[in-house]
Amino acid sequence: MKIPDLSELAVRNLRESVLRNSLTTVGISVGVASLVAMLSLGTGLQQMFTRRLEKSGLFNTVVVSSRRDARGMGSDNDPNPAESRVLDEPARREMEKLPNVAEAYPDIRFRTDLHFEGKLHSTVVSALPQSAKSNDAFDGMQGSFFSSDTAPEAILQKSFAEELSGMKPVPGDPEPNTADLARPLLGKEITLLYAQREAAAQPPLRPSDAGSSDSVAGTEYSVISREQKLKIVGVCDLDPESMRGMMRGRLFVPQKLAESLHVMGAADLRELSHAGDEPVYGSISVRVKDPSKVNGVEDAIKKMGFSTFSILDASRSLQQVFKVLFAFLGIFGSLALTVASIGIVNTLVMAILERRREIGIMKAIGASDADVKKLFFAEAGAMGILGGIVGLVFGWAIGQIINFGTNIYLRRQSIPPEHFWAVPWWLAVGAVLFAVIVSLVSGLYPASRAARLDPVQALRYE
Amino acid sequence: MTTAPTIYAARETVAIRSENLCRHYRMGETVIRAVDGVSLDVRAGEFVALLGSSGSGKSSMLNLIAGLDRPTSGSVVVRERDLAKLSREELAKYRLHVVGMVFQSFNLIPSMTVAENVELPLRFAEVERGRRESLALEALDRVGLRARIAHRPTELSGGEQQRAALARALINRPQLLLADEPTGNLDSHTGIEIMDLIREFNQHLGMTVVMVTHERALAERYAQRMISLADGRLVDDRPHTPHAPGGAREARP
Ligand SMILES: Nc1ncnc2c1ncn2[C@@H]1O[C@H](COP(=O)(O)OP(=O)(O)O)[C@@H](O)[C@H]1O
Ligand SMILES: [Mg+2]
Numbered sequence: 001m002k003i004p005d006l007s008e009l010a011v012r013n014l015r016e017s018v019l020r021n022s023l024t025t026v027g028i029s030v031g032v033a034s035l036v037a038m039l040s041l042g043t044g045l046q047q048m049f050t051r052r053l054e055k056s057g058l059f060n061t062v063v064v065s066s067r068r069d070a071r072g073m074g075s076d077n078d079p080n081p082a083e084s085r086v087l088d089e090p091a092r093r094e095m096e097k098l099p100n101v102a103e104a105y106p107d108i109r110f111r112t113d114l115h116f117e118g119k120l121h122s123t124v125v126s127a128l129p130q131s132a133k134s135n136d137a138f139d140g141m142q143g144s145f146f147s148s149d150t151a152p153e154a155i156l157q158k159s160f161a162e163e164l165s166g167m168k169p170v171p172g173d174p175e176p177n178t179a180d181l182a183r184p185l186l187g188k189e190i191t192l193l194y195a196q197r198e199a200a201a202q203p204p205l206r207p208s209d210a211g212s213s214d215s216v217a218g219t220e221y222s223v224i225s226r227e228q229k230l231k232i233v234g235v236c237d238l239d240p241e242s243m244r245g246m247m248r249g250r251l252f253v254p255q256k257l258a259e260s261l262h263v264m265g266a267a268d269l270r271e272l273s274h275a276g277d278e279p280v281y282g283s284i285s286v287r288v289k290d291p292s293k294v295n296g297v298e299d300a301i302k303k304m305g306f307s308t309f310s311i312l313d314a315s316r317s318l319q320q321v322f323k324v325l326f327a328f329l330g331i332f333g334s335l336a337l338t339v340a341s342i343g344i345v346n347t348l349v350m351a352i353l354e355r356r357r358e359i360g361i362m363k364a365i366g367a368s369d370a371d372v373k374k375l376f377f378a379e380a381g382a383m384g385i386l387g388g389i390v391g392l393v394f395g396w397a398i399g400q401i402i403n404f405g406t407n408i409y410l411r412r413q414s415i416p417p418e419h420f421w422a423v424p425w426w427l428a429v430g431a432v433l434f435a436v437i438v439s440l441v442s443g444l445y446p447a448s449r450a451a452r453l454d455p456v457q458a459l460r461y462e
Numbered sequence: 463m464t465t466a467p468t469i470y471a472a473r474e475t476v477a478i479r480s481e482n483l484c485r486h487y488r489m490g491e492t493v494i495r496a497v498d499g500v501s502l503d504v505r506a507g508e509f510v511a512l513l514g515s516s517g518s519g520k521s522s523m524l525n526l527i528a529g530l531d532r533p534t535s536g537s538v539v540v541r542e543r544d545l546a547k548l549s550r551e552e553l554a555k556y557r558l559h560v561v562g563m564v565f566q567s568f569n570l571i572p573s574m575t576v577a578e579n580v581e582l583p584l585r586f587a588e589v590e591r592g593r594r595e596s597l598a599l600e601a602l603d604r605v606g607l608r609a610r611i612a613h614r615p616t617e618l619s620g621g622e623q624q625r626a627a628l629a630r631a632l633i634n635r636p637q638l639l640l641a642d643e644p645t646g647n648l649d650s651h652t653g654i655e656i657m658d659l660i661r662e663f664n665q666h667l668g669m670t671v672v673m674v675t676h677e678r679a680l681a682e683r684y685a686q687r688m689i690s691l692a693d694g695r696l697v698d699d700r701p702h703t704p705h706a707p708g709g710a711r712e713a714r715p
Contacts (some may be wrong), residue, residue: 361569366558
């Protein structure tokens with residue numbers, strides 16, 4: 001029989017016993033719905049995490065340090081000292097010219113004292129390039145990002161803002177609201193007290209607020225105490241440098257401003273032999289245009305003679321975790337569909353008993369075994385398609401409801417709403433296809449049983 | 463349609479030949495010999511009545527000729543096809559193209575309309591839709607049922623249902639019409655209408671007819687040959703001149 005005829009007869013037969021067939025179809029739908037619900041939850045969570053991590057800038061950043069430092073830290077990098085290079089400005093420019101590199105900027109990060117409303121505090125200052133603005137740590141931020149890369153402005157990390165305003169939370173008490181915390185601080189001024197490195201050969205330029213000059217024993221550097229006034233423009237809730245560990249910044253300043261301060265850092269002491277106008281950096285952050293290009297960039301920088309570190313390896317193990325989660329969700333989802341397949345077998349076997357005579361008639365007037373088999377197959381397939389599509393809609397709706405409900409909860413907790421729910425096209429197509437395949441497999445036994453039916457027996461009883 | 467010389471030529475050929483045909487059913491210890499060593503020839507174009515009391519093996523014999531069942535031993539050859547040697551697939555093709563069947567209980571499919579029932583064999587033969595519809599109309603015209611085309615079998619009288627079944631048996635233009643007590647569920651008047659149609663198929667379409675019946679009167683009225691079975695054995699086989707007017711009497715020399 002031809003396919004249009006088959007499907008027409010199949011649909012007709014399904015309509016003949018509507019109740020039983022729709023119950024079976026509902027069974028398939030529930031199976032598909034649970035499968036879709038489970039897997040779209042998995043997909044959604046994965047997409048959410050990937051989105052977050054990508055936004056955090058951690059995935060497309062390679063941190064470069066000098067091999068000399070790395071050796072001291074017991075790194076397993078190539079120990080050949082001939083290949084190691086000084087991490088200076090020419091090196092930075094070279095990195096910036098590598099393919100797929102968006103920018104390379106020195107990591108400026110120093111511990112310093114500062115004055116705020118007459119009190120002395122101490123914290124780690126860290127420089128941020130303008131590109132960090134898209135970092136999701138600044139999504140829920142109070143105030144605004146730096147107005148320019150050289151503006152004398154500062155963003156406070158929440159915990160430091162608490163310290164400055166004397167609102168350190170007592171454990172157990174509810175955390176102060178970032179907005180309440182930021183209101184009295186925004187627009188106020190803090191004064192950094194830091195040590196500036198300066199080439200001795202040049203007469204030190206004296207800014208208005210210059211301090212005393214100090215010379216490091218017998219070198220070309222002098223160290224001068226300086227002050228820099230900064231306006232507080234923002235307080236950020238999350239920690240944009242959560243992966244930095246010990247040297248986490250709690251006060252952020254614009255990148256170019258930080259560079260112009262020439263703060264004396266540890267590298268300067270070690271690189272005394274390397275004199276000149278060009279600064280030497282402790283580490284450089286290289287931002288790669290696309291997370292998938294990180295490996296290539298890392299290799300290129302290693303060839304230049306530097307040590308590198310990227311978080312991409314960490315992301316790989318996260319992907320592994322998601323694969324396992326996926327498999328689990330998939331298995332649970334499929335279980336319901338398996339149960340539904342028993343329903344299909346049952347329905348079709350019942351249909352054979354009921355339609356014994358009809359099968360006998362069809363054979364008597366010339367239907368082949370294959371015709372009868374195909375007809376039952378078509379019925380199973382039609383139930384699969386119908387159940388699959390209805391189940392897909394169900395599953396999608398369940399997901400929407402869960403997402404909606406959770407977001408109401410999140411909003412109450414004043415957490416920005418999230419999309420942790422996604423039904424990608426391959427999941428939609430795959431779920432319906434899977435339902436059809438499961439239905440056809442369930443139809444195998446009933447179909448061949450119907451095909452083998454003896455027409456003489458089937459027609460004997462009135 | 464078929465012309466007289468073709469019918470004449472067909473009469474010379476053997477349509478059905480059975481040799482020592484047996485169909486035995488095993489029921490535990492006992493063996494039921496439903497058909498027990500029947501040998502007979504049916505010439506093309508003949509109208510044969512298969513007579514016998516209930517349980518004498520008439521239906522079993524007919525099912526063997528129809529290729530619905532396989533012999534336990536012996537052979538049945540229809541138009542040079544040894545049915546015992548055909549595969550299941552080939553038997554289905556044989557039933558589809560060579561045989562048309564009607565039954566006592568009509569055996570229409572209740573979920574389909576009359577037209578759909580009639581064209582069902584054409585679906586198995588993979589005839590395309592447009593042609594199917596016109597062939598079904600033609601067949602329904604021939605049995606005078608065109609007006610009931612969109613009805614379901616349950617909405618028809620017994621006689622109308624049997625007409626529909628005849629149209630279905632006719633649609634693939636089979637060489638052989640096998641009828642198992644076609645008037646068994648009909649009153650005598652309606653039965654005669656059906657029998658007239660069957661005789662028309664026999665005479666004007668050149669179909670060989672084998673009709674099972676236990677009504678001797680009906681057989682005498684239409685059949686050219688009466689074969690009697692008892693306990694699965696052939697007990698009587700005689701040519702006969704049908705009594706019905708306008709029928710085979712004139713056709714016979
Ligand atoms: N499938 C079967 N299994 C067992 N016995 C059967 C079967 N079909 C027919 N018979 C037996 O074979 C004999 C002949 O049956 P059947 O051909 O139907 O007779 P008829 O059509 O002449 O009434 C009967 O005794 C019947 O009980
Ligand atoms: Mg019978």
